[in-house]
Amino acid sequence: MYLTIMKPEVLQDVASLGRGLWIVDGPDGPVLVVKAGKEFILAAREKRELKFYLAPYESDEAQGLTLLTACFDDPISPLTIKTPLMGSDPVTEGLKSLPDHFSVCFFDEHNRxxxxxxxxxxxxxxxxxxxxxxPLGKEHWHLMMEQADDWFSFTTREDDSRAVTLTLLEDLFPSDFLITDLTRQGFHGSRGFSNTHLERPEPGHLQELDIIYLLQRAYSAEQIIHGPVKVSDGEELTDAVVLGTEVTLLLQAKDSPNTAEMMGTKLERKRKKALSQLKGGLSQLRGAVSTIEREGNPALRLVDGTPLKIDLAARPLLGVVVVKELFSDTYEEYGAMILDFMDDVRVRVVAFDYNEFEVMTRHCPSEQALLSAFWQISECAVEQRIYPRLRFTELPPR
Structure with missing residues (x-):
């Protein structure tokens, strides 16, 4: 909370930034701002260091560099952030004069x-x-990101030896604090406030709230219902329902604990967990759709007992599953599960990992734009019988 407390006027600029590295003026000089997911931030806190690599870029006659920031929570598959250096962008300009001693502040996607x-x-x-x-034009941005990924997958010991080590020294503010949020709480099922913290031994509820905050980029809070409960058996229908103007979204969220003890989980175990979470989310959606089709408009209430007077049969249904992470080389298996669901249940469904969903809601900050993206993904899956891997990446600042 150092920058938040010591120079709050910077927060408006931080809020406008996407995920990645940025350099801002802090109370005592330049501050490296790292916007990343909670997993990256926790790994940085525990490992106390990051590695900077410079990945070469080449396209026709154009040449450049992408700054690749790695946090080795796992020696084989570290967490990474890719930042193309465009020549005249704020990040490149800031790096030219960044001193060897500086402050680093880590913000998540909700600017916390x-x-x-x-x-x-x-x-x-x-x-x-x-x-x-x-200087390079913005048309190179996506290709620079892709080439950096390819380059990093084949790095050598020599590349590792050339990498620059960023060491985290003394914390400027304790990292075990609790953040209470009194904003973004107008959705149905809200308690009027929410608490969050970096370590999450019990991830479910906090992940659901974060997803609801992302949904509020495209929908009004009044359209969103958190955890509607079936009156008939007291079980939750879905993690969230969004009453859109065109379709009703049924959303299931799956996350894993974000704790120091969970760090270092082997890659193969992460892959199995991703498949398990997607399978579980689809199974829960199947149950929700079955309930709606069987009962037409099941009686629902909020967790606090308040009756819900909504018509789930008024609009077509669209399923959304958000899991912790998906792996690009496992999409054949993901796709088979999703296509089997749509063939069997006859309801369109789209699936994302949390980072993809965050980027998508930022690129599509309206119901119309978000549904258009959902429809394109779904159509591609149905027509080509392959579930597409998203290609959204952060664009350089204007």
């Missing part, structure tokens, strides 16, 4: 500052490369 620390890195070579970067 969850970790802040002093830091040290020997940046002489990085500053030199930043000064030598040739």
């Amino acid at each position: 500052e969850l970790l802040s620390s002093t830091a040290h890195a020997s940046l002489e070579e990085l500053r030199k490369h930043a000064k030598g970067v040739n």
